[in-house]
Amino acid sequence: MTWLMDLIREYGFGVVFLNVLVEQLGAPIPAYPVLVVTGALEGSDASRWPLLVAVAVLAALIADVFWYAAGRNYGHAVLGKICRISLSPDACIRQTEQVYGRWGPKSLLIAKFIPGFASIASALAGTVGTPLAVFVLFDALGALIWVGSAVFLGSLFSTTVQDLLDVLAALGQWGLLLLAFVFVLFLLRKWWQRARVLRSLKMPRMSVQELAGLHAQGSMPTVIDVRDLAQYQRGHIPGATSWKLESRQYDVPHEYLLPQQNHPYGLVVYCDCPHEISAARVARQLQRAGFTNVRPLVGGLQAWQAAGFEVESKISSGQEQQVDVQGPLIP
Template sequence: MQWLMNIIEQHGLGLVFLNVLIEQLGAPIPAYPTLVVTSALAQAGRFSIPGLLGLAVLAALIADVLWFYAGRRYGRKVMATLCRVSLSPDSCVRQTEGVYLRWGAKSLLVAKFIPGFASVASAMAGALGTDIRKFMWYDMLGATIWIGSALLLGSLFSSTIGELLATLDALGRWGLLILAVLLALFIARKAWQRHAFLRMIRQIRISADELYCLIQDGANPLILDVRSDFYRTDGSIPGSVLLDEQNLQGPQSLSIELGHEVVVYCSCPNDASAARVVQRLKSLGYTHVRPLHGGIDAWVAAGHPLELLGQAQ
């Protein structure tokens, strides 16, 4: 374990920079604990607090600006990619989009405190044409607040953290093994949650062709569009109803019988928004509720018609 402590002491600033950069690029390697530990070590004069703060903020800005320009160039495709690779698919769906669409660049002030939000918010800022200077100003302030809170915690609990590090050092290889196991458990828990979430979706979803057949056969299913305004400009499934999840308050929220056929669709490749609404509707007593496999993209790919804004009767 001593060799690891030596590396932290000798290369702490570089490790902080690399950890923050990797996390903000989307890897499930939390940087907050590293910031807290290095801040605690800084109290003994081993690191410079202003140096830690400056390098960490720079790393966050580099990653966020990369996501910003990716969003500006590729638009919604970037958010789709984030959904595919995220260990927390529910973090890249409508509630994340809704926060940015409501608060704009100001949401970047708290983005890094919300798992999965920072990357999506940066990409969405680019896709929506947010001014780069405004983006960088709020993003820098948000990164400073986030990193500063970690450094403050490290300074406040430096003695406790020092005792913990000394204990791990005394444990030698066992201390390193404990750290590795804790990180592995964190990643495994996220991966299992994602696996369980996607497995649930696969078991209940309906395909675009099946939905089209239901409509053609006169089954008259209630089709709910739970996309944010950002995704609705390209059109919607004919006859679908826009739904704000916050309006689901009671058993009769939809003013239909609980046994009525309901199909929910979104635009995230994992159908995460739709699946979450399906779960909520089932908890309210609706029995025939399914997410549309592939969402609006699958509907378009199958060659089925769209209803553009202003055409609904």
């Protein structure tokens, strides 16, 4: 264990740079504890704090600009790629779109304090066309706040952190095994949470080919797009209703939609997220509200586009598609 402490003391800035870079690229390797420890080890020399902060902020910017460029060049598809390596896919695209859609680049100021949010928010900024200069400004400020808070905490509690490191060093290999055990426990907990979410959302699904076939036969089910409203406006499956638009227009809870008899061919719900998690959540909510024939669309809009089917955006008048509500909103 002593050699690890010596490594951090000798190459702390390099360790910080690599750790922050790897985490911001999407790997589940927390950098905040390393920043706190390094800040504690450098606590006696305040002249080195600016360099430590600069190194960490630079690493974060490199990773975030990479995701920004990926989002700008490849669009919304890159968001799903990020979520596939995330240990929290249920909190990925949908929640990030909600936060970024409401606060815009300002959300980057706190993005790094929310696990899994920073990479998605960076890619989303590129996808929605946030100017690079604006993105870099808010992202750098967010990274500065994140890194600065960790370094400040490390320096503030430097004695406590140093005592803890001494205990781990005294334990030798057992100290290293303890750290490895805690890290593995963290990964297993995240994996178990992910697996539990996926199990809870198991249900029959519909393929894009099935949906297109029903459309060709004139048996089109009611299609619901659960993505952010801005994404819906940029492109959606023809005839699809926006889940967000309906809620905003009629100010009704999501569990209350048209009566079930108004959907003779059932409902199909889609999103743009791994394992159709957001769509499956809404489908489960609809089932609890009394709708029996509800299925998520496998692959969502990406699969629909990849199969070569048509996508429509805003109607010619420039307004969003309206929802035809008839009768009571209870199934």
